[in-house]
Amino acid sequence: MPETHGKVPEPTLSRLSLYLRCLRRLVKDGLRTISSAEMAQRCGIAAVQIRKDLSYFGEFGRPGIGYDVHHLLARLTEIMNLDRQQRVIIIGAGNLGSALAGYSGFVLSPFRIVGIFDNNYSKIGRQLWDLDIVDVNELPELNKELKANIGILAVPADAAQEAADLLVRVGIRAILNFAPCMIEVPSGVSVRNVDLSRELEVLSYHIDRVPGAASDLPSDGE
């Protein structure tokens, strides 16, 4: 695993993901090098911010030449652990969990949904895409085989903490939480929250406000 220069802030990581997407596009377009100014324009992020974000991981650009597209793509892919398959399980086979299980955006990604679990007997055993919905009580035994390292919580708020505790108990250290509440996890476990009501509430603030006061910042403040 590559070393970093200090702890990397979460917004930097989120932008790295954006740079990766930009770099994949550049490779497709056949570009070999790109200036930081052009990269900034393509990503919609200031060049100074890009340089600062990349500086956590070493020196990448060369004066007068810019970034080597293939090299930067390979290095960032490695830094983000995206050069290997990441095995994902979903807790909650309701509308959202089911939609996530079939999300086409994962098809060409390193993320592979390897299991979906629920505690509702009307759902357990039913087939969803190419997976069977499994009793969540079987997760501790089954994950020895599945070896998932990312868990997605697609459960109601009142079931979220218990489900998070279970994910932690089976050894999962990265959780994407769709339940509209905060979950508590031990140090060393990473959580990202996707809260749809909260996103809509922030948008609601802007409604009917004068254009000059509105903001089109994406959700992570870029």
Add this chain to the structure above:
Amino acid sequence: MPETHGKVPEPTLSRLSLYLRCLRRLVKDGLRTISSAEMAQRCGIAAVQIRKDLSYFGEFGRPGIGYDVHHLLARLTEIMNLDRQQRVIIIGAGNLGSALAGYSGFVLSPFRIVGIFDNNYSKIGRQLWDLDIVDVNELPELNKELKANIGILAVPADAAQEAADLLVRVGIRAILNFAPCMIEVPSGVSVRNVDLSRELEVLSYHIDRVPGAASDLPSDGE
């Protein structure tokens, strides 16, 4: 619309949504006042941050007493435009769009899904929850009646910009974008991006890293 002291940063708005959730819980629990220290503990946000966030909208706390729970809840609800119904349409009736149309988290909220649109003739006309999936080409005419003010994009990346342009054209000024790409909108239109692959990529970074280097910051950098 209440006046603000300067332009409000997007992360502040996202935290206001969190404070609202906390205040609703306090009302349920029968509390009338709360100190900023206790509120900080309940929300998981530093007291100084809460005071700074609220200061955009006036003076709320009283020394030695703290915040009046009902008053603060009412004021923040009004500030966020959550004291009136917000009418939401969804573009894209695939797995994700369909799941969002039936999302139970909206039931007790001011957000009402009033329409769902697609361009796929195998979907148009089918019923989804209590809505009919409508041809997206009918949106300009239909929105005169629907009067939606928030649009959700649940379309593939290559259809996102066209769909966003359509939302802007029918007068929508707030867009929640689930497509894994950035969309361009005129000044005065607010966009929040929810990018599932990006969230997973950030989590992936943390996998196998030493616990001390991990972070459990939520996605908006709080």
